[in-house]
Amino acid sequence: MFSMSRISTVLGTMLALTVFSAHAQTSPTTTGTVKKPLSQAIKSVGKNLSKDPDNKGLQNASEKLDANQQKIEERRADRIEKSGSIEKADKVDKVDKVEKVEKIEKLEKIGRGN
Numbered sequence: 001m002f003s004m005s006r007i008s009t010v011l012g013t014m015l016a017l018t019v020f021s022a023h024a025q026t027s028p029t030t031t032g033t034v035k036k037p038l039s040q041a042i043k044s045v046g047k048n049l050s051k052d053p054d055n056k057g058l059q060n061a062s063e064k065l066d067a068n069q070q071k072i073e074e075r076r077a078d079r080i081e082k083s084g085s086i087e088k089a090d091k092v093d094k095v096d097k098v099e100k101v102e103k104i105e106k107l108e109k110i111g112r113g114n
Contacts, residue, residue: 038069 042065049058 036069037072038065041065042069 042062045058045061045065049055049062052058
């Protein structure tokens, strides 16, 4: 009735979905912790900078990331101040309705009168 390969494919898919859904439920972003933008980049550059503190490129990257992080936090604070709540400030404006593009009709070939 069912081949072994089909059964193994179905079981493998079910296992993968179970593992991914369990991971999604326990990931730090879904538990309510706020993830700072650029945190992974700052951590990575900091780790590399600790290995090679004389590297001018890493020093520059670290300064730029810190400045960008500060700008992001200031903008977020401004949005919170203007909107009055954190929930409204974190929401992204979404487009209500997408305009449809008109299709170009095929032009009829106009032949020369013979």
